[in-house]
Amino acid sequence: MSNETPSNKTLRVLTGITTSGTPHLGNYVGAIRPTVIASRTAGMEGYYFLADYHALIKTGGDPARVQRSTLEIAATWIAAGLDPERVTFYRQSDIPEIPELTWFLTCVCGKGLLNRAHAYKAAVDKNREKRAAAGAAGLDEDEDAGVSAGLFMYPVLMAADILMFNAHRVPVGRDQIQHIEMARDIGTSFNHLYGEHFTLPEAQIEETVATLPGLDGRKMSKSYDNTIPLFTPRDQLKKLIAGIKTDSRAPGEPKDTEGSALFQIYEAFATPEETAQLRRAYAEGISWGQAKELLFERIDREIAPMRETYQSLIDHPERLEDMLKAGAAKARRIATPFTAKLRHAVGLRDLRAQATDKKSKATKAALPSFKQYREADGQFYFKFVDAQGQLLLQSTGYASPKDAGAAIKALQADDAALAQLPAPADVDAVRAALRILREAAEAA
Numbered sequence: 412m413s414n415e416t417p418s419n420k421t422l423r424v425l426t427g428i429t430t431s432g433t434p435h436l437g438n439y440v441g442a443i444r445p446t447v448i449a450s451r452t453a454g455m456e457g458y459y460f461l462a463d464y465h466a467l468i469k470t471g472g473d474p475a476r477v478q479r480s481t482l483e484i485a486a487t488w489i490a491a492g493l494d495p496e497r498v499t500f501y502r503q504s505d506i507p508e509i510p511e512l513t514w515f516l517t518c519v520c521g522k523g524l525l526n527r528a529h530a531y532k533a534a535v536d537k538n539r540e541k542r543a544a545a546g547a548a549g550l551d552e553d554e555d556a557g558v559s560a561g562l563f564m565y566p567v568l569m570a571a572d573i574l575m576f577n578a579h580r581v582p583v584g585r586d587q588i589q590h591i592e593m594a595r596d597i598g599t600s601f602n603h604l605y606g607e608h609f610t611l612p613e614a615q616i617e618e619t620v621a622t623l624p625g626l627d628g629r630k631m632s633k634s635y636d637n638t639i640p641l642f643t644p645r646d647q648l649k650k651l652i653a654g655i656k657t658d659s660r661a662p663g664e665p666k667d668t669e670g671s672a673l674f675q676i677y678e679a680f681a682t683p684e685e686t687a688q689l690r691r692a693y694a695e696g697i698s699w700g701q702a703k704e705l706l707f708e709r710i711d712r713e714i715a716p717m718r719e720t721y722q723s724l725i726d727h728p729e730r731l732e733d734m735l736k737a738g739a740a741k742a743r744r745i746a747t748p749f750t751a752k753l754r755h756a757v758g759l760r761d762l763r764a765q766a767t768d769k770k771s772k773a774t775k776a777a778l779p780s781f782k783q784y785r786e787a788d789g790q791f792y793f794k795f796v797d798a799q800g801q802l803l804l805q806s807t808g809y810a811s812p813k814d815a816g817a818a819i820k821a822l823q824a825d826d827a828a829l830a831q832l833p834a835p836a837d838v839d840a841v842r843a844a845l846r847i848l849r850e851a852a853e854a855a
Contacts, residue, residue, distance in 0.1 A: 437631035505739035624672035662698035
């Protein structure tokens with residue numbers, strides 16, 4: 412299956428949020444608001460899910476936290492304007508095909524690939540630092556201490572989330588690009604062994620995603636305990652904003668916008684004109700109290716209309732449960748037949764179909780084929796072999812699988828593309844094999 416998105420087909424975009432905490436302003440600005448806006452884009456098919464399997468890696472021993480977070484994040488997405496009739500909105504754990512696909516992918520994923528995952532490497536590096544600090548006493552310490560198999564396998568589960576629905580794009584920040592690359596690698600390995608089943612996803616880099624500072628000026632994060640909950644009551648919101656860290660400059664003294672947590676948060680909610688006005692007020696010496704009042708009023712103006720919807724959904728979780736069940740049924744209309752196809756591909760088959768399968772396999776083997784792969788140098792290559800597996804054409808390296816796939820597509824369309832590749836030993840044999848492929852495609 413090509414990783415290209417034909418212009419006459421809908422662009423399929425997928426994104427999820429891990430259900431391990433209460434949504435805060437940073438989550439809203441960085442993930443929730445942009446995905447809701449994107450969900451209204453014409454020609455886009457959106458898949459939005461609650462990643463509760465992923466949450467188990469972070470919340471071990473606290474099931475109530477997972478359940479509460481699932482409720483709060485689902486309510487937040489709906490209150491923020493996500494339309495479950497327009498997109499596929501579901502809970503990860505309601506799709507049993509996802510863990511099954513995770514196992515299929517586990518069986519083709521190299522351990523070395525997972526060894527390079529950022530989260531796993533960070534955990535190992537932390538253990539190594541502890542061991543080094545302990546000196547000789549720490550030599551017996553395990554480098555994998557505290558690392559669960561769930562953390563190690565996290566990239567495979569994420570790949571299953573993406574590949575199950577053959578998403579074309581996955582919106583991520585730069586720190587998540589590696590996970591999309593790993594999903595591509597795993598999908599390529601499966602396609603190489605069992606045929607072209609998966610679209611290879613592309614990371615949609617969110618260059619302009621705002622990262623909000625928290626109450627103490629550091630990045631707003633639950634781990635720093637410096638967050639402002641998104642739907643905290645109005646009075647509590649005002650109190651929290653009043654506690655944002657500022658410097659000691661008095662009213663009347665010019666103030667710097669650079670490095671000001673208060674200004675950065677305001678900018679994430681305000682229009683360009685409003686931001687320019689506050690910048691001028693900083694230069695003119697606005698008091699911190701006045702600036703915090705402006706910030707409070709600007710945030711509350713955007714959040715207040717959603718707060719009532721959010722609270723109503725929290726008070727009536729059955730409404731959210733119905734939405735998620737309907738979304739799961741919609742998602743499974745794709746996942747169930749696709750998984751049946753994958754089960755057949757890997758050999759989990761009805762034994763009565765053996766004779767038919769032999770015939771199908773023989774027919775498939777009678778055609779020339781392209782083999783795409785990645786070498787240790789990090790480059791992507793392909794080779795073209797005849798029906799007996801003899802090499803006809805070997806490519807040079809490409810920087811990405813997309814580039815290699817484009818070269819293959821060009822060859823399949825026109826022999827003229829041969830001029831862009833190393834000269835084959837027998838160009839006539841290559842041309843003949845390409846003709847056989849085209850005729851087979853036309854007859855299919």
